[in-house]
Amino acid sequence: MIMMRMAALLSAALLLLLPGALTQTSELVPIDVLVENSLLGTAPVTFSTRVAYRGILLGALKRLMDSNANFKFTYTEDPNYGPYLESVNGVAGNDKDHTYWELLVKTPDGKIIRPDVGIGCYIPSANEQIILKFTKW
Ligand code: B12
Numbered sequence: 001m002i003m004m005r006m007a008a009l010l011s012a013a014l015l016l017l018l019p020g021a022l023t024q025t026s027e028l029v030p031i032d033v034l035v036e037n038s039l040l041g042t043a044p045v046t047f048s049t050r051v052a053y054r055g056i057l058l059g060a061l062k063r064l065m066d067s068n069a070n071f072k073f074t075y076t077e078d079p080n081y082g083p084y085l086e087s088v089n090g091v092a093g094n095d096k097d098h099t100y101w102e103l104l105v106k107t108p109d110g111k112i113i114r115p116d117v118g119i120g121c122y123i124p125s126a127n128e129q130i131i132l133k134f135t136k137w
Pocket of ligand 1: 081104
C-alpha cells in the first residue's frame with residue numbers, strides 16, 4: 001500500500017516537472033550579429049536573430065539568412081574542424097591576401113572574447129553580440 005502511494009506521488013511530481021523541461025528545450029534565445037569590415041572601414045551593420053536553446057551559431061546564422069534578405073553567408077567544410085565561414089554579404093576571405101572572417105563575441109557585460117572554436121561549434125548565450133569581422137591574419 002505504502003509503495004503504491006509513493007509511486008503515485010512520484011508520477012504526480014514527474015508530471016509537474018515535465019512541461020518545464022519541454023519548454024526549456026524548445027526555447028529560442030535572442031542574439032545580435034554585427035558585421036564589420038575592418039579593412040574597408042565601412043559602417044558596421046547589426047542584425048537580430050535567435051538561436052535554439054544550447055544551439056550552435058551556424059543554426060542562428062541560417063535562421064537569419066532565411067528571414068533577412070540583407071544577410072547572406074557561405075561556408076566550407078573542413079575535414080577536421082567543420083564549418084569555416086568563407087563569406088559574408090558577398091565578401092570572401094582568401095589565402096592570397098591573407099584575409100578572413102574572424103569570429104568574436106561581445107558578452108552582455110561588455111567583454112569581447114575570441115572563441116577557440118568556429119561557427120559549427122560555438123554555442124551562443126542569450127543577448128550575446130556575435131561579431132563577424134573581416135580582417136587579416
Ligand atoms: C593558421 C590558422 C588559422 C588561419 C588559417 C589561414 C590559412 N588559410 O592558412 C586563420 C587566421 C584564417 C584562422 C582562423 C580561425 N581559426 Co584557426 N588555426 C590556425 C592554426 C594555427 C594552424 C592551421 C594550419 O595551418 N594547419 C596546417 C595545415 C597544413 O593543415 P590544414 O588542415 O590545411 O589547415 C587548415 C585548417 O586548419 C583551416 N582552419 C584554420 N582555422 C580554422 C578554424 C575553423 C573553425 C575551421 C573550420 C578551419 C580552420 O585553415 C587551414 C588552412 O586552410 C590552427 C591551430 C593548429 N596549430 O593547428 C588554428 C585552429 C584550427 N583555428 C581555430 C579557430 C577557432 C579559428 C577561428 C574560429 C578563430 C576565430 N575566433 O575567429 C577562425 C576561423 C573563423 C572562420 N572564418 O570560420 C581552432 C579550431 C578549433 C575548433 N575545434 O574549432 C584551432 C585548432 C586553434 C585553437 N584555438 O585551438 N586559423
